[in-house]
Amino acid sequence: xxxxxxxxxxxxxxxxxxxxxxxxxxxxxxxxxxxxxxxxxxxxxxxxxxxxxxxxxxxxxxxxxxxxxxxxxxxxxxxxxxxxxxxxxxxxxxxxxxxxxxxxxxxxxxxxxxxxxxxxxxxxxxxxxxxxxxxxxxxxxxxxxxxxxxxxxxxxxxxxxxxxxxxxxxxxxxxxxxxxxxxxxxxxxxxxxxxxxxxxxxxxxxxxxxxxxxxxxxxxxxxxxxxxxxxxxxxxxxxxxxxxxxxxxxxxxxxxxxxxxxxxxxxxxxxxxxxxxxxxxxxxxxxxxxxxxxxxxxxxxxxxxxxxxxxxxxxxxxxxxxxxxxxxxxxxx
Numbered sequence: 001x002x003x004x005x006x007x008x009x010x011x012x013x014x015x016x017x018x019x020x021x022x023x024x025x026x027x028x029x030x031x032x033x034x035x036x037x038x039x040x041x042x043x044x045x046x047x048x049x050x051x052x053x054x055x056x057x058x059x060x061x062x063x064x065x066x067x068x069x070x071x072x073x074x075x076x077x078x079x080x081x082x083x084x085x086x087x088x089x090x091x092x093x094x095x096x097x098x099x100x101x102x103x104x105x106x107x108x109x110x111x112x113x114x115x116x117x118x119x120x121x122x123x124x125x126x127x128x129x130x131x132x133x134x135x136x137x138x139x140x141x142x143x144x145x146x147x148x149x150x151x152x153x154x155x156x157x158x159x160x161x162x163x164x165x166x167x168x169x170x171x172x173x174x175x176x177x178x179x180x181x182x183x184x185x186x187x188x189x190x191x192x193x194x195x196x197x198x199x200x201x202x203x204x205x206x207x208x209x210x211x212x213x214x215x216x217x218x219x220x221x222x223x224x225x226x227x228x229x230x231x232x233x234x235x236x237x238x239x240x241x242x243x244x245x246x247x248x249x250x251x252x253x254x255x256x257x258x259x260x261x262x263x264x265x266x267x268x269x270x271x272x273x274x275x276x277x278x279x280x281x282x283x284x285x286x287x288x289x290x291x292x293x294x295x296x297x298x299x300x301x302x303x304x305x306x307x308x309x310x311x312x313x314x315x316x317x318x319x320x321x322x323x324x325x326x327x328x329x330x331x332x333x
Contacts, residue, residue: 009064011034011036012034013032014129022112022115023113025112028093030100031122033093033122034055035088036090037087040085041086042086045086046137047138048070048087049089049139049143049144050070050141051069051141051318052095052142052259054070055069056089058070059082059087060075073325074087079324079325079326079329088130090123092143093122095250095258101254104251105253106253111257113264114257114258115261124154127158134158137332138151139163142167142287145166148164149164152274153271161277162272164278164279165324166279166314166316166317168291169268169269169291169294171266172288174285175262178286179262179263186252199251199252199255200246203247204239207243208239209286209314211312212312220233269294277330278299278305279308279317280293280305281312282307283312293305304330310323
């Protein structure tokens with residue numbers, strides 16, 4: 001497991017029970033969650049959960065002024081208004097933040113399998129440790145939407161409302177197939193002694209599934225060129241840059257941990273009994289709108305099901321702030 005580290009500005013740690021049992025067997029020993037809170041301590045609680053690349057830092061605030069993954073959607077006067085509510089977010093177990101995760105070079109089988117259900121149980125432990133009581137709104141997008149669904153199913157009496165964005169009740173087989181190829185690439189890199197190079201390639205492959213053909217055509221539809229006797233496509237420099245940036249922040253072991261966790265996600269929609277709002281994106285290749293429609297039809301207390309056609313595909317939850325803001329205002333009104 002990851003060694004002790006100096007926490008960044010604004011980050012706090014919550015220790016999990018010494019032996020934290022996990023959904024699919026095994027246990028996490030001596031684990032902890034890194035989290036951030038912002039907003040008035042006595043205001044209604046909004047839990048915000050993002051994708052696997054997101055974590056505790058949702059938006060810039062006084063104690064942590066760096067940009068967050070949802071700046072403009074969370075903050076003073078934003079859709080999630082930190083003048084009127086307090087916001088709680090945490091780093092995923094097993095991920096690249098400051099929560100407990102596999103260390104670089106640690107054998108994959110040495111770190112236990114962490115499911116979305118386990119992330120949800122860790123969230124409830126955090127809420128209890130902070131004596132925060134009931135959650136006014138549980139807002140999750142992508143992997144965070146999966147975790148939010150499980151959290152609502154686990155303790156429905158403590159959730160007033162749930163918003164799941166670009167998330168469904170299971171992982172689609174096509175998305176699982178793409179992620180399996182990504183894991184194969186990374187595992188091959190580990191065996192070859194080049195894990196970070198392989199991780200950059202896997203991330204580049206993942207990017208192709210996050211976006212739509214229309215967006216890539218619009219941005220990179222120019223003619224190929226030639227350099228040093230080889231063909232150069234306009235899109236490949238973007239893929240290489242984004243893959244390298246990801247590999248600079250993540251280890252192969254962390255990537256494998258959360259990538260597997262996504263594919264293990266599955267729950268019965270009937271177990272999510274809280275008032276629920278759903279947002280899907282037409283063009284999302286990872287969570288097709290048809291999956292979200294199926295979830296919507298089976299939820300006991302569906303309040304709204306919205307769809308947006310976006311050229312950004314799955315990444316629309318990050319790239320369509322105006323529409324997502326309107327949706328969040330509807331949820332919180």
